[in-house]
Amino acid sequence: xxxxxxxxxxxxxxxxxxxxxxxxxxxxxxxxxxxxxxxxxxxxxxxxxxxxxxxxxxxxxxxxxxxxxxxxxxxxxxxxxxxxxxxxx
Amino acid sequence: xxxxxxxxxxxxxxxxxxxxxxxxxxxxxxxxxxxxxxxxxxxxxxxxxxxxxxxxxxxxxxxxxxxxxxxxxxxxxxxxxxxxxxxxxxxxxxxxxxxxxxxxxxxxxxxxxxxxxxxxxxxxxxxxxxxxxxxxxxxxxxxxxxxxxxxxxxxxxxxxxxxxxxxxxxxxxxxxxxxxxxxxxxxxxxxxxxxxxxxxxxxxxxxxxxxxxxxxxxxxxxxxxxxxxxxxxxxxxxxxxxxxxxxxxxxxxxxxxxxxxxxxxxxxxxxxxxxxxxxxxxxxxxxxxxxxxxxxxxxxxxxxxxxxxxxxxxxxxxxxxxxxxxxxxxxxxxxxxxxxxxxxxxxxxxxxxxxxxxxxxxxxxxxxxxxxxxxxxxxxxxxxxxxxxxxxxxxxxxxxxxxxxxxxxxxxxxxxxxxxxxxxxxxxxxxxxxxxxxxxxxxxxxxxxxxxxxxxxxxxxxxxxxxxxxxxxxxxxxxxxxxxxxxxxxxxxxxxxxxxxxxxxxxxxxxxxxxxxxxxxxxxxxxxxxxxxxxxxxxxxxxxxxxxxxxxxxxxxxxxxxxxx
Numbered sequence: 001x002x003x004x005x006x007x008x009x010x011x012x013x014x015x016x017x018x019x020x021x022x023x024x025x026x027x028x029x030x031x032x033x034x035x036x037x038x039x040x041x042x043x044x045x046x047x048x049x050x051x052x053x054x055x056x057x058x059x060x061x062x063x064x065x066x067x068x069x070x071x072x073x074x075x076x077x078x079x080x081x082x083x084x085x086x087x088x089x
Numbered sequence: 090x091x092x093x094x095x096x097x098x099x100x101x102x103x104x105x106x107x108x109x110x111x112x113x114x115x116x117x118x119x120x121x122x123x124x125x126x127x128x129x130x131x132x133x134x135x136x137x138x139x140x141x142x143x144x145x146x147x148x149x150x151x152x153x154x155x156x157x158x159x160x161x162x163x164x165x166x167x168x169x170x171x172x173x174x175x176x177x178x179x180x181x182x183x184x185x186x187x188x189x190x191x192x193x194x195x196x197x198x199x200x201x202x203x204x205x206x207x208x209x210x211x212x213x214x215x216x217x218x219x220x221x222x223x224x225x226x227x228x229x230x231x232x233x234x235x236x237x238x239x240x241x242x243x244x245x246x247x248x249x250x251x252x253x254x255x256x257x258x259x260x261x262x263x264x265x266x267x268x269x270x271x272x273x274x275x276x277x278x279x280x281x282x283x284x285x286x287x288x289x290x291x292x293x294x295x296x297x298x299x300x301x302x303x304x305x306x307x308x309x310x311x312x313x314x315x316x317x318x319x320x321x322x323x324x325x326x327x328x329x330x331x332x333x334x335x336x337x338x339x340x341x342x343x344x345x346x347x348x349x350x351x352x353x354x355x356x357x358x359x360x361x362x363x364x365x366x367x368x369x370x371x372x373x374x375x376x377x378x379x380x381x382x383x384x385x386x387x388x389x390x391x392x393x394x395x396x397x398x399x400x401x402x403x404x405x406x407x408x409x410x411x412x413x414x415x416x417x418x419x420x421x422x423x424x425x426x427x428x429x430x431x432x433x434x435x436x437x438x439x440x441x442x443x444x445x446x447x448x449x450x451x452x453x454x455x456x457x458x459x460x461x462x463x464x465x466x467x468x469x470x471x472x473x474x475x476x477x478x479x480x481x482x483x484x485x486x487x488x489x490x491x492x493x494x495x496x497x498x499x500x501x502x503x504x505x506x507x508x509x510x511x512x513x514x515x516x517x518x519x520x521x522x523x524x525x526x527x528x529x530x531x532x533x534x535x536x537x538x539x540x541x542x543x544x545x546x547x548x549x550x551x552x553x554x555x556x557x558x559x560x561x562x563x564x565x566x567x568x569x570x571x572x573x574x575x576x577x578x579x580x581x582x583x584x585x586x587x588x589x590x591x592x593x594x595x596x597x598x599x600x601x602x603x604x605x606x607x608x609x610x611x612x613x614x615x616x617x618x619x620x621x622x623x624x625x626x627x628x629x630x631x632x633x634x635x636x637x638x639x640x641x642x643x644x645x646x647x648x649x650x651x652x653x654x
Contacts (some may be wrong), residue, residue, distance in 0.1 A: 012215075014216075015164070015165075016164045016167075016168075018168070019116060019164060019167045019168040019171060022171050023167065023171065044176065044177075045174050046166060046176065047176050047177050048171035048172050048175050049172060049175045049178060049203060050175075050177060051244045052214075052217050053206075053207070053214075053217075055210060068208075083338070
């Protein structure tokens with residue numbers, strides 16, 4: 001299951017949004033990977049190091065790939081984080 | 090091995106014999122052992138344990154930061170926890186350990202690799218590199234901790250040797266297991282020295298770099314009286330040290346050779362100090378540092394808890410007076426729930442009575458309620474209250490008004506209470522200069538020599554570079570004491586002293602000669618000072634005091650004190 005999402009939080013995938021993103025990815029059983037929408041390289045969403053290592057800024061499109069029973073639920077949750085401005089968390 | 094002696098500053102008149110245990114809390118990582126000598130399973134277990142301990146630490150710090158600073162700032166700790174448990178990192182460390190590195194080296198190597206990687210990416214990644222460095226250092230510290238000397242469970246008869254010991258280090262020392270401690274740095278009034286006295290531990294500070302030559306496991310005698318560390322002592326030296334450890338404890342009141350009673354009391358800075366205060370023969374408590382009831386906790390003690398503590402202190406003694414100093418807290422003592430502002434110079438800031446009379450009146454009011462109720466309890470007539478860091482008469486009057494208004498509240502509520510004996514600390518030049526104006530309004534003065542010396546001489550007590558200046562043998566300090574005692578003369582106002590100076594038996598004769606009525610000190614030196622009192626003749630003591638007050642320099646004072654004895 002795959003989804004393309006535009007990153008809204010001002011910080012991009014850093015600081016609190018990244019932290020929240022990794023925390024959420026770890027809450028589900030599904031295996032989640034992410035990468036830039038225009039690239040085939042994927043990194044594990046459960047790794048803070050990998051997620052922040054991507055250096056994704058606000059406005060960029062990312063691709064989320066999930067496999068597992070609750071894949072849809074985890075993608076919904078992650079999309080929610082990526083498309084909500086930081087202040088609302 | 091030949092006996093040799095290193096000298097430093099003795100801070101307790103006690104001797105101890107034991108084996109050296111070096112305590113090096115922040116040593117660099119040593120060279121790793123050869124890979125074949127590393128037990129990978131044991132190292133993996135150490136790593137896992139450290140990771141879980143580090144996470145606990147982070148959670149605690151997160152909660153504290155959220156409470157004190159804000160949720161936003163606290164969130165950085167979430168990121169740290171995630172880095173800590175990051176699979177790439179744990180895999181990296183695991184691989185390194187399996188490749189033959191001990192846990193701390195594996196952590197160092199793995200994190201450093203990621204730090205460099207992030208740094209090379211620049212920009213926002215640089216911040217992540219800082220985060221990673223931070224976590225790396227925490228983990229390395231926690232891992233080393235688990236095998237670092239644990240100060241609370243040393244083998245019996247250990248002499249702890251260190252570059253320095255922080256108050257939290259000394260707080261862990263178990264006096265039943267530790268035969269003493271010796272440090273490279275530090276002075277007579279450093280916190281570690283004060284702590285050694287309150288725990289009655291033989292201790293020497295300021296030995297210098299030469300201390301490094303004493304190896305782990307070496308047998309030593311710590312002579313805290315002379316300030317000598319005897320390395321590889323012969324049998325005679327050990328026997329002498331053991332004999333000296335036997336001090337005569339006098340439990341009743343003492344008087345000078347010519348029959349003048351001098352009250353010799355103990356200072357109490359934690360509940361654990363109560364027992365030694367009694368055991369060492371203290372006549373009572375001359376300084377009950379009430380702030381300890383407020384430290385190391387999440388919220389202030391309520392009225393009943395304080396009441397119990399004051400009553401407990403009173404009940405520890407059959408007859409003795411208990412002098413409670415009201416809350417003495419400033420910007421240098423972090424108390425999370427008080428939200429103390431950061432001050433550029435906390436020693437000259439809003440501390441002591443200034444804070445009690447400050448905008449948040451409730452904390453002081455609660456303490457006053459507990460004190461007035463304790464004064465009305467069965468043993469309450471022996472309770473005295475004193476105010477810290479008073480500099481103006483307005484402060485004294487304002488504080489007394491607060492006591493009176495709380496007393497009328499208690500009366501309305503029908504609660505038993507009494508007005509205790511009421512005094513002030515003399516610890517600022519302002520209070521010493523104005524002592525004659527204060528005297529008619531108080532029942533007693535208590536001279537706090539640690540702060541008085543510091544404020545009179547403008548020399549910080551912990552700073553070795555100026556410790557000569559901050560010495561209580563300085564003529565200016567002695568004149569401030571003399572002025573205070575003279576100002577009380579003719580008023581119904583007794584004068585006590587509760588700094589470290591009061592506990593120095595070499596100065597007892599001088600203090601009696603200056604006219605002090607009461608001396609209060611760390612419990613450990615009570616027997617020595619009591620002995621010194623009984624050997625003192627007041628006429629001779631007064632003559633000595635006159636000569637000492639005529640001296641121009643500290644060296645002259647010191648000479649007079651040594652030749653006259």
